[in-house]
Structures are given as structure tokens and as C-alpha cells.
Amino acid sequence: MQSMSFTDQARAAKNASRRLATASRAAKDAALNAMAEALLADQDAVLAANAADIARAEQAGTPASLIDRLRLTPDRIAGMADGLRQLAGLADPVGDVVRGWTNANGVRVRQVRVPFGVVGIIYEARPNVTADAAGICLKSGNAALLRGSSSALESNRAIIAALRRGVESAGLPADAVQLVEGGREVTAEMMAARGLVDVLIPRGGAGLINAVVEGSKVPVIETGTGNCHLFVDASADHDQALALLLNAKTQRPSVCNALETLLVHADAAPTFLPRALEALADAGVTVHGTPAVVAYSDAVVPATEDEFDAEYLSLDLACAIVPDLDAALDHIRAHSTGHSETIVTADLAAAERFAAEVDAAAVLVNASSRFVDGGEFGFGAEIGISTQKLHARGPMALPEMTSTKYLVTGSGQTRP
Amino acid sequence: MQSMSFTDQARAAKNASRRLATASRAAKDAALNAMAEALLADQDAVLAANAADIARAEQAGTPASLIDRLRLTPDRIAGMADGLRQLAGLADPVGDVVRGWTNANGVRVRQVRVPFGVVGIIYEARPNVTADAAGICLKSGNAALLRGSSSALESNRAIIAALRRGVESAGLPADAVQLVEGGREVTAEMMAARGLVDVLIPRGGAGLINAVVEGSKVPVIETGTGNCHLFVDASADHDQALALLLNAKTQRPSVCNALETLLVHADAAPTFLPRALEALADAGVTVHGTPAVVAYSDAVVPATEDEFDAEYLSLDLACAIVPDLDAALDHIRAHSTGHSETIVTADLAAAERFAAEVDAAAVLVNASSRFVDGGEFGFGAEIGISTQKLHARGPMALPEMTSTKYLVTGSGQTRP
Numbered sequence: 001m002q003s004m005s006f007t008d009q010a011r012a013a014k015n016a017s018r019r020l021a022t023a024s025r026a027a028k029d030a031a032l033n034a035m036a037e038a039l040l041a042d043q044d045a046v047l048a049a050n051a052a053d054i055a056r057a058e059q060a061g062t063p064a065s066l067i068d069r070l071r072l073t074p075d076r077i078a079g080m081a082d083g084l085r086q087l088a089g090l091a092d093p094v095g096d097v098v099r100g101w102t103n104a105n106g107v108r109v110r111q112v113r114v115p116f117g118v119v120g121i122i123y124e125a126r127p128n129v130t131a132d133a134a135g136i137c138l139k140s141g142n143a144a145l146l147r148g149s150s151s152a153l154e155s156n157r158a159i160i161a162a163l164r165r166g167v168e169s170a171g172l173p174a175d176a177v178q179l180v181e182g183g184r185e186v187t188a189e190m191m192a193a194r195g196l197v198d199v200l201i202p203r204g205g206a207g208l209i210n211a212v213v214e215g216s217k218v219p220v221i222e223t224g225t226g227n228c229h230l231f232v233d234a235s236a237d238h239d240q241a242l243a244l245l246l247n248a249k250t251q252r253p254s255v256c257n258a259l260e261t262l263l264v265h266a267d268a269a270p271t272f273l274p275r276a277l278e279a280l281a282d283a284g285v286t287v288h289g290t291p292a293v294v295a296y297s298d299a300v301v302p303a304t305e306d307e308f309d310a311e312y313l314s315l316d317l318a319c320a321i322v323p324d325l326d327a328a329l330d331h332i333r334a335h336s337t338g339h340s341e342t343i344v345t346a347d348l349a350a351a352e353r354f355a356a357e358v359d360a361a362a363v364l365v366n367a368s369s370r371f372v373d374g375g376e377f378g379f380g381a382e383i384g385i386s387t388q389k390l391h392a393r394g395p396m397a398l399p400e401m402t403s404t405k406y407l408v409t410g411s412g413q414t415r416p
Numbered sequence: 417m418q419s420m421s422f423t424d425q426a427r428a429a430k431n432a433s434r435r436l437a438t439a440s441r442a443a444k445d446a447a448l449n450a451m452a453e454a455l456l457a458d459q460d461a462v463l464a465a466n467a468a469d470i471a472r473a474e475q476a477g478t479p480a481s482l483i484d485r486l487r488l489t490p491d492r493i494a495g496m497a498d499g500l501r502q503l504a505g506l507a508d509p510v511g512d513v514v515r516g517w518t519n520a521n522g523v524r525v526r527q528v529r530v531p532f533g534v535v536g537i538i539y540e541a542r543p544n545v546t547a548d549a550a551g552i553c554l555k556s557g558n559a560a561l562l563r564g565s566s567s568a569l570e571s572n573r574a575i576i577a578a579l580r581r582g583v584e585s586a587g588l589p590a591d592a593v594q595l596v597e598g599g600r601e602v603t604a605e606m607m608a609a610r611g612l613v614d615v616l617i618p619r620g621g622a623g624l625i626n627a628v629v630e631g632s633k634v635p636v637i638e639t640g641t642g643n644c645h646l647f648v649d650a651s652a653d654h655d656q657a658l659a660l661l662l663n664a665k666t667q668r669p670s671v672c673n674a675l676e677t678l679l680v681h682a683d684a685a686p687t688f689l690p691r692a693l694e695a696l697a698d699a700g701v702t703v704h705g706t707p708a709v710v711a712y713s714d715a716v717v718p719a720t721e722d723e724f725d726a727e728y729l730s731l732d733l734a735c736a737i738v739p740d741l742d743a744a745l746d747h748i749r750a751h752s753t754g755h756s757e758t759i760v761t762a763d764l765a766a767a768e769r770f771a772a773e774v775d776a777a778a779v780l781v782n783a784s785s786r787f788v789d790g791g792e793f794g795f796g797a798e799i800g801i802s803t804q805k806l807h808a809r810g811p812m813a814l815p816e817m818t819s820t821k822y823l824v825t826g827s828g829q830t831r832p
Binding site for chain 1: 434437438519523525527532533614615635636637653656659662663767772773775776778780781783784786787788792793794805806807809820822824826827828829830
């Protein structure tokens, strides 16, 4: 495969996508189970390849946190195989009739779900994404062109080899799953491949996502950076606010739906902030505050203005006091990345204004932003969380990996 | 307005979009009716402006067909006003709950329709598009940045002045509707305005659409060129096939869902083609055929290979004989623009294969491709026909002019 040009790979993917588009659910589920089995059967080869990637990363002085993301273990491989088997258990979105009607002249119209065709996924270090993305694409009837990180090249080669063998053993074309190798010029080719690649999905840091969104001629689904806010309203129940704050910040700080900024209504601050700052400190969170917040505790680090624009993805939290709901809405409007924004309030009017006026994929009232997730939404699979407004917004599962077409059926009707 | 920079206009549109996003249906409908009234009240000014555009176009030697598209009459203005009033009668997509559920922990999730925000529309000569597009955007809660053709500048200025007065008289912000003036550099600014413009929709010829799709950093909805095919299967009823052929080709040849290529099964050709060629000639259609088609009639002009790739948008038709359904599917796969493709057949298996395997916004069985239209689908309004797979595919009406957001409501639930 390494010797194929990207265009040849994309053509092979397009051909495979035609077979996938009309494959039955049973055929696709058999392939997913065979992919899981092949992955487990190749566990030693995958671990050996991963060890080579890790040795190379260590030699290059890669930070430990990135090496941890890169590392595969028998448990992680078992998790990848489980993920593939779970996909086999999910409903097939392809063929779903979204709506349908009969016109006055007897012409029947049905809008049905169909695969996109060829989906390109550009992602960073974690090699488990390779199996996830391949499985989600296959279940939704799409051929996958997987552009993994060069740091995970050996791991990805070994994983893809197993997955392709699984696909083929179930009678579907191996080219439904392909690894795209090469330098930056290959990413540029993917972004220019209008007509061969139907959709591109970048998964990773803000830099990668921006480069793809700005540079691609192929339609892109932007997955999200999350500079998520929690606003404690004057009327908030403080116990509830504290629980939601700690959960959203500390339950898993490295993910996009984790909390990054706390905004506190001025009326709530004198009683709520001292408790919150103490609890955050106990949980190991460093608070970066405006001068008004610093005044509450020596433990608060002064925040620079641009800290309110960035994701920490760590046990750090920006914090400001706002005079009222309008100021909270203004702050969120100015700094939000449109992912998940939360209000804690007992005031119905405040809850309704916040829900109506905040422009984000998800708006939460008295619930943790950590719930904004395909798994928590009960979708069973998630390819990412879209922060764009076109096509899909929020957690993207199997139906979001499809397009539709209209089937129009008549008995010779013509337009007068 | 002419002295404002594009960025200032886009910021004003963003501000207006916030008001629109929470405007009630009643407020938006009142604005649409007031826009219609203002347009009728300004009829003389609009006609005078249009006369100036037409004089300029005539001096520049513009072809008569383009001048006809540019021309406004009292009837066309009345049609624009009627269109705005009809929009007031349509259901409001904003606030629609697409789906919703309650999780085991009591957290309620609703997915609701919300406006995109700011929609940029880049379009060619017809000034009636100005009122249509403004109305559809306003009804769907979006602010509109309308980039019309320089050939229609005076007409568009007069129309927009009336529409803005109407919007304002109903208590909504005039900046909900803005004309974007200036040279090509302004189009480039629109395409680069990520964060200020939420969606761009190009409407016009293939050149314009390609330039926007390839150059834009803002997400684009591609509206369609339609190189539409009709395949007459071996089993087709010939009377039905003839009626569908003539309707799809001649009922309105200049539009994107009109027929451009006829494919005839070799078994049907000896009996069907002579009748079809005679009927097409009687209807004033010039047939451009492969040598096998030319052999049937002296009236058939030899077709070049690239004629099978282009839209005629006139009383011309490309024609080929294919040995079987597979060859028809191959031809369509090679030449289709993914708009609307038709089979005429009495064979259920052929109908089902065609419906499943043709990759297009609409696939028709024994019905005219002229039905692929927002009006014919009963949508009441149409901003264009999408030929892309992301977001919307096929006729786009009010719901297709919206995004969604998830509202997540709890009573303090945290993620374990």
C-alpha cells in the first residue's frame, strides 16, 4: 500500500465505497466482528509495532503525556476490539427513511439515508482512533482514508493490516479501510481531492483543525475545541453549583467537554467563591482569576486576558466575577468556542434566556458539561463532537456519518 | 451602506442575527409582510433603478437572454411581494424540537432547530433572487449578506432599501438584510470571514459555484449544476418514456432539473428511438448523438465526448445507446453531477438497482426530473438545490436553512 499514490488510494476507496453503499447490515456487522477478531489475533504484532513507535518517540524526547497517548497495551487492544463489536450491535443508519409523502398527483417521495461515500479522517497520536474511525465508517457504509500521525505509523500499519484482513474475510473490499501515509504534501492532496473524498474530519488540536478547515476544498466537519464555561447565577443552589463545577473541571480535565472558565454572579460571589476556591484547591485545581477573584484568596493566580480564550485541558481554571446575566452572556459570546456552556440557576427566566441566547452545540442548565458526549447521549458510538453549524452539531454518531437522497417514484407523471 | 467595510457589515449582520434568533414567528411574519408592502410602495423607484441597469447592460452589448433575466416588470415585482407574503404563511423552523429523550439519571436532552446566524448568498443577474433570499433568511432567523451581480447593482440597491425599511418598520433590525457591494476583493473577504459569516451559498453558473466551493474558508452549501440523465430501460413503456422525455427536456430547458442526456437500452432503441427522435424534432430539440444514434436519423448531430459532461440548458439533448443497465449506471457514474437521475422501466429489479446505485440528490423512477423542486415537493420555499452531501442534499427549504443545538437540562446531575 505504501507505494500507491494518494489518488490511486482514493480511487480504490471510491470503488470500495460503491460496494459498501449497498452492503447489507448483516455483511457489515460480520465485517466488524471479523475486524475485532483479526485485531486480537494480531495483538503481538500490533504491540511490537507500537513498541517501535514508542522507542522512536522516546529517542526524539517526546513528552511523557504524549507517549502515554501513543502507548497500546493488551487492555487497550481489547478495548478497540470491543468497540468494533459494539458497533455491530448498533442500528444501521443506511436505508433509514427520514421522511416521505405522496404528492397530489400520486408521485411518491422518500428521503432516505445513504453513506457519504469516502470519508477522510486526519488525526493525531492515539492509535486506538484508527480502529474506532475505521469501524464507524464501515458501519455507516463509508470507505475510510485514515491519515494518522507519523508518530504512530508502525502501530497504525499493524492495526490497519489486521482490520483489512477482517473486512476481506467477511466478503467486503479491503480497500474500505486504508492508511494514508506520507508527508504534509499528502494531507494537502487529501484536502484538494474534491470528487474523490466526500467529507474530511480532522480530529486533534486546534492547530490541526484550523489548518484543515481553512485549507480544504473538500467539505469538512469541524470537531471541537471546547473552551467551556460554567456560570453560577445569583439564584444558584450553591451545593449544586459546587458539585457541577468540580465534576465538569476534574472528572476528566483533558477532554473537550471539560470546564475551562468559571463565571460567578456578583451577588453569589461573597458566599459561593470562598467555598468554591477551597474545594478547587483541595481537588488540585489552580485557579487563574481576575483581580476581583484574586482578592478572595492568595491561592488564586492572576489571569491574563488571553487565558479566557484558551483551553487548559489540565487542572487549571480561569475565573471571573460578572455583575449580571447579561455580562455572563457577553463574556461567553466573546470567548466561547461554541462547544458546551452551562448555567447553574434556580431562576426560570435566567435558564430560558441562557438556553436561547448562548450560541453553542450544547447548552446545559444545572447539569455537568461532561454529559455532552455520544456515549452519555446514548448514541453508542461517536466520531467526534462537531462545533460547526453545518450538517451536524454536537456529538456525531452513525446517522451523522450519512447523507440522504430523495427517491421519487411515479407511474409516468409529468410536470404541467 | 456603500461606505461600510465588509467587516463592519458582517459585524452588523452578526448583531442583527442575535435579535433575529430570538424573534417570535409573529415578529418575523410581520416583517415579511411589511417587506412586501415596502417593495410594492417603492415599485416606481425599483423600476427606474432597473431601467438604469438595463441601459448599462445594453450599452455593454449584453446578450438578450441575460437582459431578460435582469429585467423587472410590475408583474415580477408583484411576484416578489407575493413570495414574501407566502413565506409569512409557512411554519417557522426555529424552535422545532427535532428529537429529545430523558437519560436514566433524569437528565433531559432536546435537539432544537436554531438559525445559522449570518448567511452569505453570492448570486448572479436575477434581481428577484434578492427578495427571495432575504425573505427565506429572515423567516429562518438568519441575517442575510446578499452579494448580487454588479449588473443588477441599481436594482438591488432599490430593492434592499425597500426591504430594510420593511424589516425596521416591524421592529426588527434593518441590518438583518444587507447588500454587499464592491469588486472581486469583497467576494474574497466574504469567503474568508470565518466566525462572522456562518454559511455561504453560491447561486449561479458552474464557474461561480466552483470558485466559491474551492476558495471559501467559510462552510459552503453547493447548489447545483444538473447534468441530468434519463435512461429508457428495455422494459420501459414507450408512451410513458416519451412523455417523461419530452417533459423533462422541454417543459423548461433552462433550469437545473431539466434533462440533458438520454440513454436508451439497446433492446428498446430500434422501436423507441425513431419515435423519440421524431417527437424531439417536432418539439424543436436538437439531438447530439453517438454514431449509433446518428444512424437512426439525419437530424441527429454527432456529439463530442465532452458534450456528455455539460449542461446545455437549452433545447439540445445528448443521446447514447447503452447495451444494458450496467452500462447506463457506468455512464451516469462517469458523467453525473449528482443532481437528478431518472430511469423509465417496468422491471422492479432494474428500478431497485438504479435507485440504490445511482449517487445523486434525487433518483426518479417513472417520473419527470422536473419534480425535483422545493415547490413541487410541497416545501413552499426553496433557496436552491444542493448537490453536496453535507448538511442538505436536494431542494433546500426553511429547515435546511437552520442548524440545531442540544439543550441539556438537569437538577444537578454529575458524571460518575
